[in-house]
Amino acid sequence: MTTEEAREPLTIAVTGLNAIDSPGPGMAVIRSLREGLPGRIRIIGLSYESLEPGAYLHDWVDHTYQIPYPSAGTRVLLERLAHIHDRERLGLLIPNFDAELPNFIRLAPTLTAMGIATFLPTQEQFDVRAKERLRAFGEAQGLEVPDQRVVQQVDGLVAAAEALGYPLVVKGRFYEAQVAHTWEQALKAFHQLSARWGLPVIAQRFIRGTEVNVAVLGDGEGNAVSIVPMRKLYITDKGKAWAGVTLEDDALRALAARFAASTRWRGGCELEIMRSDDGRLHIMEVNPRFPAWIYLGAAAGQNQPALLARMALGESLTPLPACPAGRMFIRYAWDHVTDISEFQRLSGFGEL
Amino acid sequence: MQLRRNLATSEDGFLFNPSTGDSFAANPVAADILRMLKEGRTVDGIREALLAAYDVEANRLDRDMADFERQLREAGLLQG
Numbered sequence: 001m002t003t004e005e006a007r008e009p010l011t012i013a014v015t016g017l018n019a020i021d022s023p024g025p026g027m028a029v030i031r032s033l034r035e036g037l038p039g040r041i042r043i044i045g046l047s048y049e050s051l052e053p054g055a056y057l058h059d060w061v062d063h064t065y066q067i068p069y070p071s072a073g074t075r076v077l078l079e080r081l082a083h084i085h086d087r088e089r090l091g092l093l094i095p096n097f098d099a100e101l102p103n104f105i106r107l108a109p110t111l112t113a114m115g116i117a118t119f120l121p122t123q124e125q126f127d128v129r130a131k132e133r134l135r136a137f138g139e140a141q142g143l144e145v146p147d148q149r150v151v152q153q154v155d156g157l158v159a160a161a162e163a164l165g166y167p168l169v170v171k172g173r174f175y176e177a178q179v180a181h182t183w184e185q186a187l188k189a190f191h192q193l194s195a196r197w198g199l200p201v202i203a204q205r206f207i208r209g210t211e212v213n214v215a216v217l218g219d220g221e222g223n224a225v226s227i228v229p230m231r232k233l234y235i236t237d238k239g240k241a242w243a244g245v246t247l248e249d250d251a252l253r254a255l256a257a258r259f260a261a262s263t264r265w266r267g268g269c270e271l272e273i274m275r276s277d278d279g280r281l282h283i284m285e286v287n288p289r290f291p292a293w294i295y296l297g298a299a300a301g302q303n304q305p306a307l308l309a310r311m312a313l314g315e316s317l318t319p320l321p322a323c324p325a326g327r328m329f330i331r332y333a334w335d336h337v338t339d340i341s342e343f344q345r346l347s348g349f350g351e352l
Numbered sequence: 353m354q355l356r357r358n359l360a361t362s363e364d365g366f367l368f369n370p371s372t373g374d375s376f377a378a379n380p381v382a383a384d385i386l387r388m389l390k391e392g393r394t395v396d397g398i399r400e401a402l403l404a405a406y407d408v409e410a411n412r413l414d415r416d417m418a419d420f421e422r423q424l425r426e427a428g429l430l431q432g
Binding site for chain 1 (some may be wrong): 358360368370371372373
């Protein structure tokens, strides 16, 4: 069934409604879907907390259900999704958090059998871009990834600092990174990041240059259906883009295409790339889902969430040409006012 | 002196490098030079045009043009 053939509105469940200062991608994905898909669609928000702003934005999200945290495992998640599916007849589900993806990947065949389409990377694809494995992947594929050490204890950090020198990038297992210029700073970062995100911590060689991010949509067959490079123009204290502009650069496109070809990536992802002063492109990280700025791609003519939805529903798409440079976004904060009863309903009854 | 192939410029002197996202603001004289470079004029041709348009000594203009070329090169805005 394609979206054009659908008689009833297509109902799409989306996570990542936390449109906060370190935003999840959900609202940008929803905005893209509403603009890019033909016909009527219905958006079901899936939230983890009662104060995810998207749950209260009823022009964008028709109904929101709370779902269990990823640590609760797949069984309770499936029970909750089955309940939501009974009520809403979901046609498609687009998860948007790194930490929840393994559960959704595991459940994907079951969801398909229930009639809920997904378009996710395989567990193997998800694992190959994990921070601790990215360097080995890069070496195997001839892609430049900065030298790094996986650090389990302080002794390992000593060895990593000796091997990689300063400045040294100390990265948490899932999120966050700090640049250490001295041993004391490196040790402090190690303790902070291991306390927050657990072990291991990754120590990575510092690359001086300009950061560029690339949103890539892979078809799972080795093709990058869409490639949208973006340079951050304004970065928050959490390292998030608050303004950015699309770029047009053959080398970035070639790198993204090579990544999609070598992984056969299925779904959306974001390459965090450092262009060093000598012009070389280093892959710093690969996020296994759409970035929070993905609507910029839609505004530049490449609506990756809508394209993903079409592929999830069975269409084959040919790769798009380069997207135009110079489309710019500026994020803004806006106070949405509602009644406390809405908060009560979501936190008390688990839906809104 | 040749500008990068895909460089975007506006008449009022705004430059945008689509490969890097860098943007620059040029003063009116620099904007004139950029416009003439985009038109494919030679450095000698641009020099003649500026000498005719502005009250400036040739030595001073040569120094300023050399300085401007250095700035463009450092910013990665020239070919090669």
